[in-house]
Amino acid sequence: MAHRDGSARCGELRLRTGLVETPLFMPVATRGFVRYVPSELVADLGFQVLLSNTYHLMLRPGADIIAQMGGLARFTGFRGASLTDSGGFQIMSLGAKITPEGAHFRNVYDGSWVTLTPEDAMTTQERIGADIAMALDVCTQLPSPREVLEDNLVLTGQWAERSRAAHRDETQQLFGIVQGGVDPELRGRSTEMITRIGFDGYAIGGLAVGESRESTLEAIRSVVAGLPEEQPRYLMGVGDPYLLAHATSLGVDMFDCVAPTRIARHGTALTDEGPLRVKGRANRGLDEPLELKCDCRVCQRVSRGLLHHLAHVDTESAGTLLSLHNLAFQFRLITRLREAIRGNSMQELLADIDRVWGGPVMRGGDHAD
Ligand SMILES: [Zn+2]
Structure with missing residues (x-):
């Protein structure tokens, strides 16, 4: 990292399409486009990385079509880098059935049943072709009983291992996701499991879903304490200026959120x-x-x-x-x-x-x- 102030850090992250500056914020282009804002203007503002949603893109238009068109960068026309989430959050919010094998849910577009395994999430994201792919995780609604959080973090660890093993494209970075709700001990355990597998970067998932600010920051602290210094840290779904600034002060490097454009x-x-x-x-x-x-x-x-x-x-x-x-x-x-x-x-x-x-x-x- 190029510079530090306390635990906060700023520097550069090398992706296959070039260098991007951190800390960074990724506008959300769910279906390949930031709603209402032409991609050219998003790039003109200075944003270097765009986030798109695997769940939505795999259903429509489908990963094959995006691959045929030359991958996500060509498809979106965004002049910059890209990250695709794994679909874990959408799976939870749409009430999918989770089994050890994977997630089973209904296609929102035509009602058919779809199964998404950690292996599928990898091949789909490789085909879509973002610079950064995310391992498939199991998100948990908050508040949830400790046993549920525990089961889900264990399954997240197993899925992270399968994601790592199934990921083939070495030029595409793969980030692991830490879960565990707002319990510092569970967050610590999940961090240990995910870092033991080894990823190009680490994401903190399942936060800012209704819990207090203090709980969010406490959970972030317990994760960051167990993360390697050299790799990027990404707090998923957070754009609130207070949380974004405080998470940066704790050593987080990357953020995304729909809130600025939604509100x-x-x-x-x-x-x-x-x-x-x-x-x-x-x-x-x-x-x-x-x-x-x-x-x-x-x-x-x-x-x-x-x-x-x-x-x-x-x-x-x-x-x-x-x-x-x-x-x-x-x-x-x-x-x-x-x-x-x-x-x-x-x-x-x-x-x-x-x-x-x-x-x-x-x-x-x-x-x-
Ligand atoms: Zn203005």
Whole structure:
């Protein structure tokens, strides 16, 4: 890692398509596209890695079609790197039946039964061809009884081993996923199992699903304590500025979340003074940008008065503009974190983030959009 401030680190990650800077945030392109935002604009904002969902892409259009078209980069047209999740989170949220063999669920598009084994998740992700693939894991709803968390973390360990063994493409990185709910001891055990197998990077899954912030951070601490220093650490599904900044201070390098674009489509802008509802009366007829200091295309040209108007009469157009600004906000947050690490001023930045974002957690839910 190029620089450290306490446990926070910034540096570069080498992927087969090139180097990317960390800490990094990945916008979510569930079906190969960030909703409402052309991929060219996502890249222009500075994002270097896009996340897509294996579960959705394997059902439609299918991994074979993406492979025939030259892989995910050609398919999405995104100028940058890519990561595909394994489908573990969607499997849980759609109520799949889990057996030791794999997950069995109904195809959301046509109702047919689909089985996804750890081996299938590997061949599918290799065919889709992202720079980073994820091992298939077993997510657990929180809160859950300890026995359930324990069973699921053991199965996650077995599936991680099978994923590792089935993964063939050495140029594609494979990350393992640590589970274990918010119990520090279970998180520690899962970390030991997953790191013993050995992966190119390690993800922390199954957090920020409704538990308290303190529990989320405690669970992250117990995982990071057992992870190797040299490899990237990825906190899945977290984009809340408070959690993102604090996780970075604990030594996490990568994040993804649907929240910035999802709340944009519901009329909320992210600003350095907190969330802002553009529908609010205060914005009516107001000839001011969302944020004076934001250099995004929206803040350069569009007034709060127009956004307020569109939020009432044309929610899609308002959603497009707000999505673009919110992604710019998220990139600015990451940039501030990188600069604070390089300037050894993480503590000052955290104090500022706590002041603005210490309220309710901004949730991403299923990191599919
Ligand atoms: Zn802006």
